Amino acid sequence: MTLIYGHRGAKGEAPENTLTSFQQCLAHGVRRCELDLHLSKDGELMVIHDPTLKRTTGRRGKVVEQEAEDLVRLDARHGGPGWKQPCPIPRLAELFERCDFEHWQLEVKSASRVRAARSVQAIKALAEQHGLLDRITVTSGSREVLRALKRLTPELSCGLVAEYAWLDPIKVAQQYGCDYLVLKWTLCTPERIAKAQQQGLHVSVWTVNEPALMRRLADFGVDSLITDFPGLAVSTLRSRG
Template sequence: MTLIYGHRGAKGEAPENTLASFQRCLEHGVRRCELDLHLSSDGQLMVIHDPTLKRTTGRRGKVLQHTAEELAGYDARLGGPGWKQPCPIPRLSELFEKCDFEHWQLEVKSASRERAARTVLAIRKLAERHGLLERVTVTSGSREVLHALKRLTPEISRGLVAEYAWLDPLKVARHHGCGLLALKWTLCTPERLAKAQQQGLHVSVWTVNEPALMRRLADFGVDSLITDFPGLAVETLGHGGCNI
């Protein structure tokens, strides 16, 4: 059975990477999610995709230039589906407390060696505190982040985010000891999928929003798909995101 992950919660239905978006995902019975993390200036894990604030909040500056308290006061509704209530940028700790997901894909974007180290150690500390180490996979397309994960937090499951074909994603995933491959859907051929699964990789394909494509990838046998529309995916595939 192909599992369903909500992309940034339910990005197509609610403002991305906000509590409202993750709650909407859960309302559809989809208990797996993908989200993005950046550190605040005071070292807290904030759930936001871009390193800058402009696209989702309209504010200037970078995430890392603001404290967690400041960021949690910014409304991140901009550019998403219409939403009546303000949607603050959440701390990851808030989502861990309020959202009962079966599995979390936590994507960390490119970072300096020092910042990558601080980020993965902060993830481990928070996941341990909430008893979620077994339910978390940290994903990245950044070699610095993957190196930091392997070196500093080997007990955390890790995954490679593969967007381009010029590097062999299976070779890179194997090199970094990944258990998951987050593969852009355009790179997902039956041959590559079969090789990845033979290597023991869970193949999670993104971002899949069209019903025909959902069905085609499920027929290929992908392990999971990541979608902006988890409700549509449930309707199309006939099940939720739970591993039954």
């Protein structure tokens, strides 16, 4: 059975990476999500995709230059589907408290060695505090982040995010002790999926928004799809039987 992850919550239906978006995902009965993390100036894990604020809040500046207390006052409705109420940037801690997901893919964007270390240690501390260690997988396309996970937080499940096949993504995932291989859909062939699964990897594919593509990848045997439209994915995979 192919599992469904809501991409940044339900990015196609509500402002991405906001509490509203994750609640929308849960409303479809989809209890797995993918989200993006950056550290604030004071070291809190903030749920936002870009390192800068412009695209989702219309404000200038970088996430890392702002205190968490100021970031949570910003409205992250810009550039997404229309929404009547303001949708603040959330702390990861708030989502852990308010959203009952059975599994979380937490993507840490590329980071310096120091920031990678701070990020993975902050995730571990928060996951332990909320009793969620066994329900999260930290994913990244950054070698620095994967190295930090392996070195500092080996108890955290981790995954490689692969967008290009210039290196064999399966080999790279194994090199860093990954459990998940998070592939861009253009990299998916039945052969690669089967080979990854034979090596014990969970193959999760992004971003899958077309019903025909959802069905094709499910036929290929991927373990999970990451989609902007979790409701559409539920009805598409259900009608497939």
